[in-house]
Amino acid sequence: MKMTPEELWKLAIRGDQLAWQKLYELFGGPVYQFFLRNTRNVEMAGDKTQEVFLRIFKSREAFSGGSLKSWIFRIARNLLIDEWRRSGHREVLSEHLPEVADPSIQVEEEVINAIEHAQMKALIDECLQLLDEDSRMTVCLVYLADLSIPELAEVMETPLGTAKTRVRSARLKLDAMLCEKMQIKRVEQGL
Amino acid sequence: MNCDEIKNLLSECKNLADLSQMPDAAAHIKSCAGCRAALGYEEKLRQGFASIATEAPPPDLAARIMAIQAEQLKETGLTQAAAEPDWFDLLLRSLQGFPFKIAFAAGLTGFFAAILILHQPQLATVQKPAEIATRREQTAPAVVEDKIGQLAMKPEEKQAEMADKSMQLAMLKKSDQPEKADKLMPLAESASRLPATEEDSDAESLNEERIPGAMTFALDSSEDSFVPESSAGGATFADQPAASEPDMQLAMAPSENREMTKSVAPASPARFAPPPPVSSIRARMSASQVASEGKGKKFELSDEMFAETESSDPLAEELRELIKANAIDLAEGFISLDELAMRGYLPAEKLRRLRPPTGSGWYLQKNAGQLRIFLKKR
Structure with a gap:
């Protein structure tokens, strides 16, 4: 059981x-x-x-x-x-959320399909380092800890709407970075 | 369903497999390359994160974390009894509110003051008629210790004393003074019959001067004459203290010898407590007056006292230290201990200890970067 x-x-x-x-x-x-x-x-x-x-x-x-x-x-x-x-961190959970940009993914299906699992994992790791702390923590809470948006709102002690905005904002940054990295990979691999 | 809705679903959906359960979404994804790409990307991304999350932590971490449970349970088991508040702790906790503190402190002070006043040595009463009847002058400052020493005498010691007296009697009988022995006999016998505890229980006898073996008289004002004290509620043979050896000899001696012996023998210590000097009484009274005045003053200065209590409250200090040490950023106002506990700053035992009394709470005040925590009514 x-x-x-x-x-x-x-x-x-x-x-x-x-x-x-x-x-x-x-x-x-x-x-x-x-x-x-x-x-x-x-x-x-x-x-x-x-x-x-x-x-x-x-x-x-x-x-x-x-x-x-x-x-x-x-x-x-x-x-x-x-x-x-x-440790005197400069940025601790800024309340000023960035403007949400165009959420469309500019990567072709074949490029995405061509990315192997291990490669994707390495790319994610690489991009996480480049993210700001606030976005990184949000992304980690949602995708590493597998929290739902209401759970995230509870953890971050914010209203549900704010939690959603945070996730969206963080995802946009991550996606933009990942797409860029994937395009580079595509060029490197001659796809 | 359009592309935007699909993208929103993709970002908010916890389980991507759920999308296949939605016919509208499934139909759109099948027909839209962009959404298919987005779904593929989302799947790859989540798989990537899942593989990161399942990366094994260092092997020693498991052992360290497994040990936590055992250690904590052991600690709790040992401190369980200590953690249980006893009635005095509960009382003190219930008195944490300011007015109760003051009332409790005032009550305690009053109680101890009353005890002190009640236990002051009382002025000794001098029975002048008895003194006149026995023609004994009141000797100067009486020594209480003498009586206390007598009272403290053990029954065995008294028995030994009686045995000595019996031996003396026997010797007198054998010697050339049998008539003295005959006179001494009834007194000695009556003295030996006295129970040792009788005089011990008579606390008032501390304040009376009595001559062993002598009958005391009291002045009967109606007849303007002296009557035996027994009729006036005074002492009789039966409740006379046991005679000591020199006293008995003195009582037995002829009157002229008695005067002479009295003048030669060291002054018999008087058996009543001397009245305390007036100055000391005044000092005591003024001290108690000052104390009562001080109490009144404390009530008047209640706000200041409150401030002092806050600053010296060890619980408030502990809470302040905890907030400072963990750099917890709290807004000015009431502190939610449960919130701190939920955030992992307050272990259960600390939470129990710091829990404020019902109706009040810890209040955080920020003043020029300084944290001030005190109990405040909600």
Whole structure:
């Protein structure tokens, strides 16, 4: 029988090691990658992931229901913002959202089909580095952590509309970069 | 369905497979190359992100995270009893509101002041008629310790004393003074019959001067004469304190010898507490007056006191430190502890400890970059 993360959580806080392990399997990877892509520091990503799990267990009484995933990533996001603040980060969640440009993808179907899975992964990684922190975090929360827009709004503590705008804005930036990279690849490969 | 709607669906749809369940969307994608390209791109992008998300974290991380559960449960198990607030903690917590604090402090001060006043040594009463009857002069400052020492005498010691007296009697009988022994006998016997605890329980005897073995008299004002004190509610043989050896000898001696012995022997310590000097009474009274005046003043200066309480409140300080240490950016106003806990800043035990009393909350005030946190009624 497959259990929901919330059911696993209830068992884990009562001492069920297997449930705790399952929770790590479910969220450990995405949380670690979320930190890794946003900090580019393997050690820090590991430490922050550990801290997220430590905090959720210590604050277990504070979780009164809702989505466990949202709660975990809310803590992760806050830890990341705290880290940015500590290190004197210049930009912390700017409220000024950029204008949304034309959302059309200017890449042909064959080019997209020709891109291999591994290549796409490398391109995404490359583009994530080029994104601004705010957009990168939003993209990571939606596509790495697999949060829905309402979940993202909960995590980012913003209204649903603002969350949607943030995702759209971040996606446009990412798409523009990816398309450019794909076009370059196409030229390189002689497609 | 048009291209824009499809693109919106693509960006907002959580699961791309759901699009195939929508006949309109599926039909449009089939017929539109641009939307097919967009769908293909979206699929590739999501697959790419999914493969990044499933990249395995370092192997040691799993062990570190698995250990968290065990450690935390162990810690909680050990501190569970300590975390349970006892009745005094609950009382203090309920008194965290400002007016209750003041009322509680005033109540406590009043209680201790009352105890102090009630426990002040009382002025000793001097029974002049008894003094006249026994022709004993009131000796100067009485020493309480003497009586206390007598009271503190153990029953075994008293028995030993009685045994000594019996031996003395026997020796007197054998010697050339049998008549003295006969006179001494009834007194000694009555003294030996006295229960040791009787005088211990008589707290008022501390304030009275009594001569062992002697009958005291009180002045009967109606007849203008002296009557035995027993009829006037005074002491009788039965409730006289046990006679000490020199006192008994003094009582047995002829009157002229008695006067002489009294003049030679060291002054018998008086057995009542000396009245405290007037100056000390005044000092005490003025101190209590100052205390009560001070209390009144405290009530008048309640706002200042409140400010002092805030600044020295360790819980407020702890919360302030937590906010500072984590660089939590909070707006001025009431702090939501649950919010902080949800964000992972407050562990459960800390949340319990910092929880403000019902009806009030921690208020954050920012003043020139300084954080000030205090309890405020909601």
